[in-house]
Amino acid sequence: MSKILNEVLSANEQYASTFDKAGLAMPPARRFAILTCMDARLDPARFAGLAEGDAHVIRNAGGRASDDAIRSLVISYKLLGTREWFVVHHTNCGMETFTDGTMRGLLKHSLVTATLDKDGWHDVGQGPGSPEGDFIDWLTISDQHAAVTEDVQRIRSHPLVPHDIPIYGFIYDVATGNLMEVPEATRLGVAA
Numbered sequence: 001m002s003k004i005l006n007e008v009l010s011a012n013e014q015y016a017s018t019f020d021k022a023g024l025a026m027p028p029a030r031r032f033a034i035l036t037c038m039d040a041r042l043d044p045a046r047f048a049g050l051a052e053g054d055a056h057v058i059r060n061a062g063g064r065a066s067d068d069a070i071r072s073l074v075i076s077y078k079l080l081g082t083r084e085w086f087v088v089h090h091t092n093c094g095m096e097t098f099t100d101g102t103m104r105g106l107l108k109h110s111l112v113t114a115t116l117d118k119d120g121w122h123d124v125g126q127g128p129g130s131p132e133g134d135f136i137d138w139l140t141i142s143d144q145h146a147a148v149t150e151d152v153q154r155i156r157s158h159p160l161v162p163h164d165i166p167i168y169g170f171i172y173d174v175a176t177g178n179l180m181e182v183p184e185a186t187r188l189g190v191a192a
């Protein structure tokens with residue numbers, strides 16, 4: 001058995017041995033949702049004080065307002081009653097280190113993990129790769145504040161999102177653990 005598989009299963013056994021959350025309802029008790037990045041350094045349960053059953057946490061690369069993130073947010077309010085949403089990007093996000101062109105080029109070359117140095121990303125694998133990356137919008141980030149603002153704006157103006165849900169824009173600082181508000185984003189996300 002892989003080391004990781006073994007570790008995860010034994011951690012779960014531990015968790016389940018004292019499990020006392022069976023009575024939780026499906027709708028989030030605190031009626032809010034967080035859209036954030038998948039970055040391993042971010043733990044929304046800890047940085048936002050969540051316990052099981054409290055809130056929806058929707059994660060993808062960058063915490064971007066992709067079509068699929070919006071699908072989840074719509075389900076979050078329409079069927080499960082959330083009333084406030086947070087978009088949380090973060091400092092030192094990997095999505096700032098490449099462009100669509102970079103990613104497409106790397107994938108065309110090989111499917112092996114690329115390496116990053118001061119000159120950017122390099123592919124070190126043997127091919128073949130695939131041109132399928134050309135058909136994906138990788139939703140990369142060139143400006144942190146602009147990206148949070150853009151994502152809040154996209155959610156705010158989506159026809160399936162009601163006007164009375166406030167959307168707050170934040171950047172999480174991986175060096176300090178602080179959530180820093182992006183006032184322009186929160187202003188655009190204000191409920192009406």
Ligand SMILES: [Zn+2]
Pocket residue numbers: 037038039061062063090092093094095
């Ligand atoms: Zn990130």
